[in-house]
Amino acid sequence: MSIFKLLADKSWERKGIIGGLRPTGAFDTAPERVALVFFLVVATVVFSLFTVGYFIRMELPDWAPIEDPAKLWFNTGLLVVSSVLFQWARNIADSGSRKNIKTAFIGGGVFAVLFIAGQLSAWGDLNAAGYYVASNPAASFFFLLTGVHAVHMLGGLWVWSKSSIRLLSGSEIKDVRLSIQLCTLYWHFLLIVWLVLFAVLSNT
Amino acid sequence: MAYVPLADQEQELHHPHSWVTKYVWSQDHKVIAVQYGGTAIAVGVVALVLSLLMRLQLGFPETFDLIDPSSYYQSVTMHGMIMVVYLLTALFLGGFGNYLIPLMCGARDMVFPFLNMLSYWVYLLSVLILMASFFVGEGPTGAGWTLYPPQTNMAGTPGHDSGIVLMLLSLAVFIVAFTMGGLNYVVTVLQNRCRGLTMMRLPLSVWGIFVATCLGLFAFPALLVSAIMMLFDTLLGTSFFMPAVIESGTPLDHNGGSPILFQHLFWFFGHPEVYIVALPAFGLVSDVLSTHARKNIFGYRMMVWAIIAIGGLSFIVWAHHMYVSGMHPYFGFFFATTTLIIAVPTALKVYNWVLTLWEGDIRLNAPMYFAIGFIFTFIHGGLTGLFLGNVVIDLPLSDTYFVVAHFHMVMGVSPVLVLFAALYHWYPKITGRMFHEGMAKVHFWCTFLGTYAIYLPMHYLGFLGVPRRYYALGSTDFIPQSAHDLNTTITIAALFVGASQLLFFINIFWSLRNGKKADPNPWGSASLEWQTPDTPPVHGNWGPELPTVYRWAYDYSVPGAHQDFIPQNTPESVEPTVDEQHFDPDHDVSKADL
Helix, strand or coil: CCHHHHHCCCCCCCCCCECCCCCCCCCCCCHHHHHHHHHHHHHHHHHHHHHHHHHHHHCCCCCCCCCCCCHHHHHHHHHHHHHHHHHHHHHHHHHCCCCCHHHHHHHHHHHHHHHHHHHHHHHHHHHHCCCCCCCCHHHHHHHHHHHHHHHHHHHHHHHHHHHHHHHHCCCCHHHHHHHHHHHHHHHHHHHHHHHHHHHHHHCC | CCCCCHHHCCCCCCCCCCHHHHHCCCCCHHHHHHHHHHHHHHHHHHHHHHHHHHHHHHHCCCCCCCCCHHHHHHHHHHHHHHHHHHHHHHHHHHHHHHHHHHHHCCCCCCCCHHHHHHHHHHHHHHHHHHHHHHHCCCCCCCCCCCCCCCHHHCCCCCCCCCHHHHHHHHHHHHHHHHHHHHHHHHHHHHHCCCECCCHHHCCHHHHHHHHHHHHHHHHHHHHHHHHHHHHHHHHHCCCCCCCCCEECCEECCCCCCCHHHHHHHHHHHHHHHHHHHHHHHHHHHHHHHHHHHCCCCCCHHHHHHHHHHHHHHHHHCHHHHCHHHCCCHHHHHHHHHHHHHHHHHHHHHHHHHHHHHCCCCCCCCHHHHHHHHHHHHHHHHHHHHHHHHCHHHHHHHCCEHHHHHHHHHHHHHHHHHHHHHHHHHHHHHHHCECCCHHHHHHHHHHHHHHHHHHHHHHHHHHHHCCECCCCCCCCCCCCCHHHHHHHHHHHHHHHHHHHHHHHHHHHHHHHHHHCCECCCCCCCCCCHHHHCCCCCCCCCCCCCCCCECCCCCCCECCCCCCCCECCCCCCCCCCCCECHHHCCCCCCHHHHCC
């Protein structure tokens, strides 16, 4: 039912039971997925506002671009692999099989950990080049944006670690399927956010 | 895979086994609501006391020695921030949102009870961090609740060392708490309604809380972003917002930051925040008015649409708080226009409240007193908002007491009157006892007339040009002696209003033990929360079977009915049921099939 049709309902005129067990207007999905989608919108607003702040700050006269560490490309590759492995795990979970699911799901998280380690290493490179958090507004934004992205990733890894423990302790696939699906969605989201941030940081 | 909502499944509830899990680490939405409400009111009392200290200084500038200029600014700041965020937002959404959403939706609990519990404890942590700022270094920040840089970080501003850090940290923690709670409220309303409860059968309280929560989820990120960036500026020496600035002849390390960027981010949160507070108030007062007028709410659909329209528009009016910050005239024109447009759905709501009362069988009891009082104060505050929304009128009135009077009427007194209306209205359901009606009415008259005695003269002071934010006005030609006298009068009224709130506390605590035992539905209300098998509702709310809803929430004084209200879960035996497949909002089933 479209939202306009829903809002046009003259509820004072209609008596009786409307709808089935699922109330009209509810999404045909698990509440956890609805909550995650709302959270992703919230996170999108956060990253968008940081980015808007970045562009506005760029216009000010003291802005001086910095040379981004080359290893960001390598780190991006790690995150892409992480996302691909999560998608693989999701596909296996959807099919109801267990084959390779531990490799895929746990591997996805491990590559995400490697990505964060890579980001920390990139911070070290910037420090070595003389850029600290307060030494230049572009550097400030670099540390800020990559840091906020990494914090979101750490939150995802906390959920991933709980699901991994359940998977390793032999839980049924149907019991962890939703967690795997939601982790995959979250990882894809963080990959897209990173690609946008990387593009913004590299081209300005 | 098709999912049915938790409301229709055997939801796994964490039944408490001990006093601690029942009342402390509780996952029951009703207990969490009381925890939220109690904490919010407690911290609100702190803010009230701060305001009385300020009034004593303003009314009797050389008589009391309670606060100095620094602590005056700290009081201003803490009063504003506590009232807006930690009291009003937390009480409306954390308190009433938690209590009413599952009950009004016919659910056993929130969708994520553990997250809900976590939300309260993180909120409490944010309050404790904020309160800790009274006890560290120079005390809390005195930068004003808007926390504008560079002032926040300058040595002349009280609390620039640790107070501001604790304030920003507390806000960030609050936002985390709100996000956890907010996701719960939104998903519960969308997914966890009982059978037959369509969105357009929801009481307006749920609509108000639902849309306000969406606003909060999308607006608080702006505050989070500005808080994080300012923490970087304060602690790590970055220059996101801090420009090149000289302090006592010494240049600071900052360079090139944009204070205006902070203002935009802050008000992109700050203006929706007004409606985060107002929309739940709109919803709650609609239900109180309708119930006690024994009439359906006038224009239900319009009321829902207006809530949604106001919510949407609230994101494109923020810069009307920044007319004096300097902006392109077309920019000012745009924001003035949007500001005036938002008055249209708001006025529509006011008309509908008045038309709900029109020819109603009005029962003038205490909750109704407060609800009708709200209509007065809201019209008053709303009209002065139209003044300030225009750039040319705002400029001379900016930073005067006119502004103080405006926002206190519209988002101080008005929501607080609704809070009292709602607290008295739902008190019998929450506690199982009736409050003392006479004491509540005295409380109303003291509060209503008292707040008018405070804020009506402030408009006049504003027209005279008396500036706000001044510790002492001193002797100036443009401020006549009568204005000073008026200030004294305002202070006396403020002390009276402050003291009269004791009536509220005495009433609710006295009635807990001594109040008459409440009927399950003492007001004869049609909405679901009054139809629970137990009063107060027990854990799980509904006994073995969840309710089924057959009608909207406003069937009052229906011709031919044997009483003047029909609860939502009363079947309409003569009318056929409507199947979802045949759902057509334009098709009048009841008339066509009979």
